[in-house]
Amino acid sequence: MNSIRTRTLWIGIVLLLLLPLLVLLSVGYSETGQQGILAAARFLFGSSPDADREILKLRLMRSLCAIGVGGSLALAGAMSQGLFRNPLAAPDLLGIGSGAMLGAVIGIAFLGGYGPDFWMSRPVVGASNDGMYTLAIIPVLSFAGALATALTIYRLATRGGRISIPALLLTGLAVNALLGAILAALQVLLLQDWQVSRAILAWGFGTLDDRTPFHLGVVWGGAALALLSIPFVGLELDLLAGGEEDAAALGADPVKIKMLVLACVALATASSVAVSGQIAFVGLLVPHVMRMIVGPHHRSLLPISFLAGAVLLLSVLVLQHGLCPVLSDAVAFDHVVLKSGEEISGRIVSETPEKIAIIRSTTGERVAVPRFEAASVSKHQGRLALFFWRVSSFQPGVLTSLLGAPFFLYLLLRQRRALEG
Amino acid sequence: MSELARKAPASECAAISAADVSLTYSNGIRALDAVSLNVAHGEFLAVIGPNGSGKSTLLRALSGLQAIEAGSISLEGQALAALDAPERARRVALVPQSLEVLPGYSVSDFVLHGRYAHLSGWRLFSKHDRDVARECLARVGAANFLDRAMNEMSGGERQRVLIARALAQESRTILLDEPTSALDLKHQLVVYRLIFEMHRNAGRTIVVVTHDLNLASQFADRLVLMLNGKIVSDGTPENVLRRDVLETVYGSDLAFGAFEQTVAGGSRPWVLPWAR
Numbered sequence: 001m002n003s004i005r006t007r008t009l010w011i012g013i014v015l016l017l018l019l020p021l022l023v024l025l026s027v028g029y030s031e032t033g034q035q036g037i038l039a040a041a042r043f044l045f046g047s048s049p050d051a052d053r054e055i056l057k058l059r060l061m062r063s064l065c066a067i068g069v070g071g072s073l074a075l076a077g078a079m080s081q082g083l084f085r086n087p088l089a090a091p092d093l094l095g096i097g098s099g100a101m102l103g104a105v106i107g108i109a110f111l112g113g114y115g116p117d118f119w120m121s122r123p124v125v126g127a128s129n130d131g132m133y134t135l136a137i138i139p140v141l142s143f144a145g146a147l148a149t150a151l152t153i154y155r156l157a158t159r160g161g162r163i164s165i166p167a168l169l170l171t172g173l174a175v176n177a178l179l180g181a182i183l184a185a186l187q188v189l190l191l192q193d194w195q196v197s198r199a200i201l202a203w204g205f206g207t208l209d210d211r212t213p214f215h216l217g218v219v220w221g222g223a224a225l226a227l228l229s230i231p232f233v234g235l236e237l238d239l240l241a242g243g244e245e246d247a248a249a250l251g252a253d254p255v256k257i258k259m260l261v262l263a264c265v266a267l268a269t270a271s272s273v274a275v276s277g278q279i280a281f282v283g284l285l286v287p288h289v290m291r292m293i294v295g296p297h298h299r300s301l302l303p304i305s306f307l308a309g310a311v312l313l314l315s316v317l318v319l320q321h322g323l324c325p326v327l328s329d330a331v332a333f334d335h336v337v338l339k340s341g342e343e344i345s346g347r348i349v350s351e352t353p354e355k356i357a358i359i360r361s362t363t364g365e366r367v368a369v370p371r372f373e374a375a376s377v378s379k380h381q382g383r384l385a386l387f388f389w390r391v392s393s394f395q396p397g398v399l400t401s402l403l404g405a406p407f408f409l410y411l412l413l414r415q416r417r418a419l420e421g
Numbered sequence: 422m423s424e425l426a427r428k429a430p431a432s433e434c435a436a437i438s439a440a441d442v443s444l445t446y447s448n449g450i451r452a453l454d455a456v457s458l459n460v461a462h463g464e465f466l467a468v469i470g471p472n473g474s475g476k477s478t479l480l481r482a483l484s485g486l487q488a489i490e491a492g493s494i495s496l497e498g499q500a501l502a503a504l505d506a507p508e509r510a511r512r513v514a515l516v517p518q519s520l521e522v523l524p525g526y527s528v529s530d531f532v533l534h535g536r537y538a539h540l541s542g543w544r545l546f547s548k549h550d551r552d553v554a555r556e557c558l559a560r561v562g563a564a565n566f567l568d569r570a571m572n573e574m575s576g577g578e579r580q581r582v583l584i585a586r587a588l589a590q591e592s593r594t595i596l597l598d599e600p601t602s603a604l605d606l607k608h609q610l611v612v613y614r615l616i617f618e619m620h621r622n623a624g625r626t627i628v629v630v631t632h633d634l635n636l637a638s639q640f641a642d643r644l645v646l647m648l649n650g651k652i653v654s655d656g657t658p659e660n661v662l663r664r665d666v667l668e669t670v671y672g673s674d675l676a677f678g679a680f681e682q683t684v685a686g687g688s689r690p691w692v693l694p695w696a697r
Contacts, residue, residue, distance in 0.1 A: 231543050231544060232544070234544075235537065235544050238526070238530070238534065239534055239537060241522070241523045241526065242521065242534075245486055246517055248485075248486055248506065249484055249510065249514070249517070250534055250535065251507040251508075251510025251538030251590075252537060253506045295525045296523060296524070296525035297530070
């Protein structure tokens with residue numbers, strides 16, 4: 001592998017991580033005293049007014065959670081693709097994500113909530129008697145669900161030390177269907193409890209809003225442990241590329257490696273699912289693209305996939321919170337109602353205390369209206385503006401699925417020959 | 422027996438020693454039936470026999486990849502079962518018959534994998550590891566393959582790289598499973614010459630499982646003939662490749678002759694199927 005190219009990629013990816021981070025600190029629903037990037041800069045240097053600081057803390061929390069979640073999902077994807085020796089073997093396609101979901105949902109049902117109301121009723125997380133220890137039930141059960149699914153999948157798809165890829169994908173399909181059915185049944189049973197079912201619904205699509213230090217701790221705890229395993233599984237996954245028997249002949253212990261990797265996949269998947277529900281396709285897409293760039297060596301593929309996953313999820317957030325409101329604003333009409341009752345729709349090009357100048361959207365002519373004649377000035381969102389506004393409030397999981405599903409189809413088509421053979 | 426083997430001190434224990442090794446597969450087939458075998462240091466042994474005679478299973482058992490039911494195997498005097506994976510890999514290397522290779526790995530990556538059992542703690546390759554890998558590639562005449570992709574190599578080239586990887590493992594014993602099964606005549610000889618070179622000049626103990634009686638006869642010191650999980654004949658090529666021995670195993674449609682001169686020294690027998 002070309003080392004200059006690799007170094008450039010590392011530097012580039014770190015820069016790519018910082019850029020959206022700054023954007024995300026600058027934008028959001030709540031207004032800060034100072035606008036955008038300035039507020040973010042003041043916050044970073046610790047000189048923000050108190051009100052701003054609280055808002056920016058929330059924004060920082062969201063971004064850091066996004067880095068942890070995106071990174072963990074991509075890392076889990078790279079590890080399971082390496083272990084199963086196939087780029088299609090992402091944790092969410094194999095049902096490991098659903099296993100984590102099921103565990104977390106059981107935890108949420110047990111605790112009686114996970115939404116904003118739930119967090120509001122616990123102002124000091126960790127200090128009260130039902131603090132961290134009870135809360136930990138969600139990530140713990142999520143991990144248990146993910147690990148159990150991962151082990152089952154591995155066992156079912158392996159025969160005599162060889163993994164059959166069609167068998168693996170079909171097993172994943174079956175496991176996903178089964179877990180989906182159990183999840184649906186659970187949700188129906190929980191329907192009476194309005195708070196719980198709403199929490200499950202809102203979290204399940206992959207949300208990153210209103211995240212607390214608890215969430216941050218969970219996702220970064222899981223990510224840190226999985227990242228720490230890289231020196232002990234990176235080269236080993238390369239050895240496994242020649243089959244388990246060959247790895248054993250070279251002095252590796254395939255059983256130990258498999259268990260360690262499966263545990264890491266389950267850990268990284270569960271800690272991100274427990275925090276932000278299921279965000280699909282990051283684990284499929286990111287490692288695949290990174291493999292094309294840095295090659296298959298897991299020593300570099302695993303950490304770089306983590307960073308790229310973080311960049312991807314941050315970029316989705318930038319798209320939503322940064323770009324969509326701007327676009328929505330850009331395509332919205334200005335609407336001026338005159339005292340005479342006449343309405344002018346168009347774009348305000350200049351505004352002075354005396355006059356408002358508008359370009360009429362219907363004819364394109366420029367009209368100047370004396371300010372005292374204007375009864376009201378408002379924004380009017382057309383269909384397109386409304387669309388952008390709606391997209392900005394999507395859960396990021398919805399967007400990654402919209403991006404990832406076509407990519408999955410493309411991969412399937414490319415692998416068709418291998419799957420049929 | 423080669424120079425090196427003869428020079429080895431008498432007190433040193435055998436490279437491989439198997440006693441009463443038995444194994445029955447789950448489908449009821451008795452793959453190994455009380456097999457006992459001693460391989461001396463520096464010996465070149467070829468295991469021959471028809472399909473399903475248990476020779477590949479024996480090789481896998483000797484390399485520690487196949488658990489056995491009864492009996493014992495020791496490598497250089499140490500019980501195989503008591504060795505951990507890296508220790509085992511430092512004593513014995515296995516050249517597999519074929520290998521599935523994922524795209525993106527270069528030949529040098531691949532040979533470096535042979536150093537795995539020598540890595541410590543953080544599992545980083547040292548300059549020494551890289552030097553050994555390069556040297557081993559040069560030794561099999563593949564120095565110029567270094568940066569080529571492993572999955573784009575031809576059969577003969579790939580076999581050479583596999584041998585280089587086994588050399589990089591720096592084990593005293595190298596086991597080979599059907600090293601020439603997919604190769605043309607020219608490359609069959611290339612590969613056997615390499616194996617012979619490892620044996621004669623690098624002092625490695627060689628156990629090769631093969632269907633090719635004539636290559637085995639030319640290069641090996643000793644042949645072991647297996648049938649139905651048992652060793653039915655064990656000795657020099659002259660003693661094993663005899664009509665009365667082979668007829669019981671391969672049937673009577675055989676033709677015999679002799680190579681007048683071989684690299685291993687002297688005259689050696691050959692045998693061919695003959696439809697009269």
